[in-house]
Amino acid sequence: MKKINTAPLSGMQELLPDAQVNFNNLKNIIRDTYESHGFLSIETPMIDRTEILLAKAGGDTEKQIYKVFKTAENGENADQALRFDHTVPLARYVVEHENDLVFPFKVAQIGQNFRGERAQKGRFREFYQCDVDVVGRDNLPLFYDADVISTLLDTYKKFGLKTSVVARISNRKILSGLIEEFGLTVKADDIFSIIDHSEKVPTEKTEGAFDEIGLTTDQKNKMMDFININGSRDEAAEKLKLLGIKNECFSLGVKELIDVLRMLEADGYENSIKADMKIVRGLDYYTGTVFEFNFPEYSQVGSVGGGGRYENLAGFFTDQKLPGVGGSIGLSRLFYVLAENNLMKSQIEKPIDVAVVPITEGENDYAMKVAKGLREEGKKTTIIATDRKLGDKLKTASKIAKSAIVLGENEVATGNYQVKVFE
C-alpha cells in the first residue's frame, strides 16, 4: 500500500520503459541526423544566472521561468534559474568560448528545458527540445537557412512516420516591407501577432482584428490577400508579384524566400516545402527566413517544429555581431502527438532481444556465458535468475524480450540450446 502520493508533478512526461524505448529511438535519430549534417553537439548547464537567461526576455517567459535556490546560503551567483530554451544559453556559450569555436559554428543541442506553463495536453513543463543552429561572425550566407531546414526535413524523414511533413516557409522581410509600404510600422507588432494567430481563429476574427487596430478597408483586403498566399516557389513568386509592392525590404525578402526554396528543391525536397505567408513565428527575434513544420493530413496537431533566421544572436552579451539561423523539434510534444495519432510506422515493442532463463541456480554460470556470447553479437540480453518456476520465468521473459533461451542440465552438458521466439 502506498504511503504517499508518488505521481510525478503535473506537467511532467514520465514514460513506462516500453514507451521510453520509442522516445529514445526518436531522440537518437535526431542526434544522429543532426550530427550527420555536420552539427557539433554541445550541452550547456541547465542552471544559469537569471541575469543571463532573462537578458532579453519579457512577458510570459519571466512569468514561466523556474527560479532555483539552495536551502543553505548561496553567496555569489545567488540569482539562478533553469534554462527555458537552448537559444539564450547558446548565446552565452558562443560569446564565452568565441575564440575556441570555428565559424560558421554549426551546433546541435538536445536536452530538457523548463517552463512553468499551465499544464495541458501535450504541453510539458519539463520538455525536450532538439535544436540546430548555425552561427556566423559578422555575416552568414543564406545557404545555411536551407541547410537548417534540410537537416530538419531529413530528420522527420528518418522518423519513418505514417504521414508526410511539410516545411512552410516565409521571410519576415516580406511582411515588414509590406507594413512599411502601408505606413503601418508603428503597428508592426500588432500585425505580426494577428497573422500569427490567424490560423487558430475564423477569417472574420482576423479581419476584425485588422479593423480594430485601424487598417483601412483597402489595407485590410490587401493584408488578407497577402496572408492567403501560399504554394510552390513559382506560385508564390507569381502571387507576391501581383501584389504590386515596390519596397526594398519586401523585394529582398521575396528574393531570399525564392532562393531558399530553390536550394531546397535542388536538395531533393521539392515535395516537402511550400511558401506560406501565414508563417510568422510569434513575436520572436527572427529577422529573415521563418519556417514551421506541419503534418498536412493532421492539421489539428499544429506546428511540430520550426525556426528562423536572426540578425544577431547575442546583442545583449557582446558587441560582436553574430547572425544565425536555427530550428528546433519539440520532442516531448512531438512524441505525445505521434502516440495520440498513432503515427509511427514501426514501434519497438520489446526492449530486450533475448532472455536467457536458467532452470535452476545450477545453470547460472552457463547462462552468463551464453549471454556474453549473445551480447558480443549485438543482442540486448538479460538473464532471468529468479527462484520461481520455469513457467513463471518464461512469462516474465515474454513480457520484456523478443525471444528466450531455456538452459537446464541437459543444455549445460551438451552445449546446445534452442531459441524460443515469442509471438
Place this chain on the structure above:
Amino acid sequence: MKKINTAPLSGMQELLPDAQVNFNNLKNIIRDTYESHGFLSIETPMIDRTEILLAKAGGDTEKQIYKVFKTAENGENADQALRFDHTVPLARYVVEHENDLVFPFKVAQIGQNFRGERAQKGRFREFYQCDVDVVGRDNLPLFYDADVISTLLDTYKKFGLKTSVVARISNRKILSGLIEEFGLTVKADDIFSIIDHSEKVPTEKTEGAFDEIGLTTDQKNKMMDFININGSRDEAAEKLKLLGIKNECFSLGVKELIDVLRMLEADGYENSIKADMKIVRGLDYYTGTVFEFNFPEYSQVGSVGGGGRYENLAGFFTDQKLPGVGGSIGLSRLFYVLAENNLMKSQIEKPIDVAVVPITEGENDYAMKVAKGLREEGKKTTIIATDRKLGDKLKTASKIAKSAIVLGENEVATGNYQVKVFE
C-alpha cells in the same frame, strides 16, 4: 567586446565541442552497454516534490538540495526541488508504476543530478550519473549483485582506458556481524564512518578514532586486522576464517561475498575483482554487497563508481518490500579524471568526417548532392559555404573535419572530385 559575465556558473562542467564528442562517446558506451545487459532505460523528471526527494534524506543532502520555484504563483505542489540522485526518483517511479513493471525490474538511468556542494576540482553541482539497478518484489537472488557488477565492469572495459579497473567488493553483513559480536552495535555508525574514511587518513589516525569511540585494544587490533583483509576469493575466505568469528550475520555476509566473487570469476572477471574489507560505501542505505571501482595504478583518483545491495528501496513510499541492488558511474567526475590523467586510449579529435567546400556559390547545389551521398554512407558531412577565399574555407575545414572535398566548375562538369585528408 563582452557586455556581461558569460562564464557558466561555478561548479558547472561546460565543454567545448571537441571534448563534448568524447564525453558523449563515453555516455553512449554506458547506455549501450547497460542496455546490452538487459537494463531498460527510463527517465524521471528532474523536478520533483521536496517531500518525495527528502523523504529519507538528512544531513548534507538537505543542505545541498536545489529548491525550485516559479516567479508567478505556483499553487499546488509549490514545494519542489531538483533531484540529487537517481535512487529516490526511482523509488517513486517503481511505487507509482508497480503494476505496469516486470520484476525483477532491471533499470538504467543516465542523466543529470544536482547538488549545491562547495565547488571543487572534479566535483560538479550539475553532474551526470549513470545508474543500473535491479529491483525485486519481496526478494531478489544474489545473482543480480554479480549481474550489476559485471555490467559495470563490462562498461569500463568498453571505454578502452590506458589503465585497469578493479571492483573492490565487500558485504556489509560481515562488518555488522563483527560489530554485533564485539557488542558494539550502538557504535555501528561511528565504526562504519571510521572505516569509510580509513583510506584517506594515516593508519594512526584510524586507530586513534577507534580509541576515541571506546574500543578496547583487543577490539581495535581485531578491527585493524579486519579492515586490512583484501585479496582474491581464496585469500579473503582464508583470512576471514582466521578471525575466528562465530556470528550468523558475519557468516552469511562471508558466504554472500564469496558467492558473488565466484559468480564474477565464472563470468570471466577474475582479474578485475578483489575482496576488500575497507569498502563500506559511507553511511548509505546498503545492507549487503557493497562495491567500489578504482584504478589501482592511479589510487589518488579514488572511487570512479560503486554501489551495493539495499534491503528495501521504497520503505518511505509503500508497504511493499522492494529489495534491490544498484551501481553508478559518476560520468562528469570520471570524464574529468580521465582527461586530467590522459587515460583514454583513443580520443576523437575531429567531430566531422568530411567538409565539402564549394569554391563559389555556383557549386552549392552540387555540394548538397555530394554531401547527401556521403551521409548515406554514414559519414558526418558538413558544407562550408561562406563567401570567403578557398584557402580560408580549407583552414576552417581542417579545424573540424578529418577530410575535405573541394568542388569547382570542373568537378561539377565532370562529376569527379578528390578527397583531401587532413594530417
